[in-house]
Amino acid sequence: DIQMTQSPSSLSASVGDRVTITCRASQGIRNDLGWYQQKPGKAPKRLISTASILQSGVPSRFSGSGSGTEFTLTISSLQPEDFATYFCLQHNTYPLTFGGGTKVEI
């Protein structure tokens, strides 16, 4: 199985901060990776597909980069509605695997 190591597992930040979250794959997955935001009691929402493609309707402060084994989600200026849990998903190889999640807190 491809292991997805996500870091950090949690972080404290303030409104306006730049936040960076990383997912590392145990083997190359090209750019077959998505980033998701999850708020309590809500369905996860995909922010980024194919490592760097911003989904329609997602604010431009979110961006994704990387290919192969190292991927990054960046929030350029954290907004109050961005406090949530973020996770990555690789869909290059079965079984599909997730990062452990990053909880972004105030």
Add this chain to the structure above:
Amino acid sequence: QVTLRESGPALLKPTQTLTLTCSFSGFSLTTSPMCVTWIRQPPGKALEWLALIDWEDDEYYNPSLRPRLTISKDTSRNQVILRMTKMDPVDTATYYCARCFDFWGQGILVTVSS
């Protein structure tokens, strides 16, 4: 508009079989390259992928759970069904269905307890 909704029992006893239904709209599972996948998340833990079925009826499973899982689809009803046998308290989780990897349902909490 793509929507998915999970339905099934909220409470099961150990050894029972779980049957979950994903009812969807806004897309067809007969069209390439569509798929529906099931994922679960135990309370306070990470997400775990369970199974996927695609427009060609190909099925993919998490090997760690494969003996217990069956995924199927009813295209006339726009539904995908997941069966998991021999449920155990460790299977207590919120179960999600999703269209491939973009739109997700709200999830259903399934508790396994005697």
